[in-house]
Amino acid sequence: KNWGHSPVTALDDLGVFSVPTIAAHCVHVSEEEMRLLAQRSVTVVHCPKSNAKLGNGHAPVVSLLSAGVNVALGTDGAASNNGQDMLEEMRMASLLQKAALEDPTALPARQVARMATENGADALGMGARRIAVGEDADIVLVSLDGVDTVPAYEPFSALVYAAHASDVTDVLVAGEFLLRDGELLTIDEERVKYEVVNRLGSIAPN
Structure with missing residues (x-):
């Protein structure tokens, strides 16, 4: 203002x-600023749960x-x-836009899934990321066979509106399994939890 x-x-x-440039949040931007961001090829990273928790409002994602x-x-x-759960972020992003715009068709499942994958890669x-010979095998496998996702009439809708982190079965980065059949392969999960609890005791107030 000054x-x-x-x-x-x-x-x-x-x-x-x-x-x-990657600009985080962009909760309060005008139409003129949106046009400027587009002209300058700036990527906006939307963090819906963080914005909601802090009471900052919601980014005008559809606009x-x-x-x-x-x-x-x-996730911020x-x-x-x-939580650092991208499935929850997809769900929250879509639902917040629908609520804010009072439009059940706003930010549909396929579009928000693209935001979480292709748009981030860009x-x-x-x-462009694809599963093909010669491409890096960066892949996340999600089971849609659980009680929370069956029946999965439309896979993208099931992924965005029903699936949870516990439905992720496998994660590969550059062809290497980091998570396989639900088991972490590169870190000792129990050891990490033990160290977190013990270190917390040295910094947390009595």
Whole structure:
């Protein structure tokens, strides 16, 4: 207000958007700012649970997408989002837009799934991701056979509106299994929990 700039226009004037930029949250942006973000190819990372928990409001995701902004999905940090569950973020992102716009068709399951996958890859300069010979095998397998997802008439709807982290069965990064058949392979889960509890005792107030 004092200088006649919004955060978005100020950053643009400073040349910040002259390089690939990822802008987190963008809860309070005007239509003019959305157009500017699109023109500068800025990616907005939407963190719906964090914004809701902190009472910050909700990003105008549907409007950002309509303006041509690449919108990806994030969890934010543990300080403002106790869970780091991307399935929950997809569900929250979609439901918040439907509630805010009073439109049950707003931000459908396929679109929010794209935000959590392809749009994030684009933001990181990874390009189109696909399962094919010669591509990095970065894959997450989710079972839709659980009581929470059956019957899965439409896989994307089941994934976004019904699935939970416990439904993730396998995770591969560059072809290496990090999680297989629900079991973590690269860390000792029980050891991590033990160390967290013990270290907490040294810093938590009595």
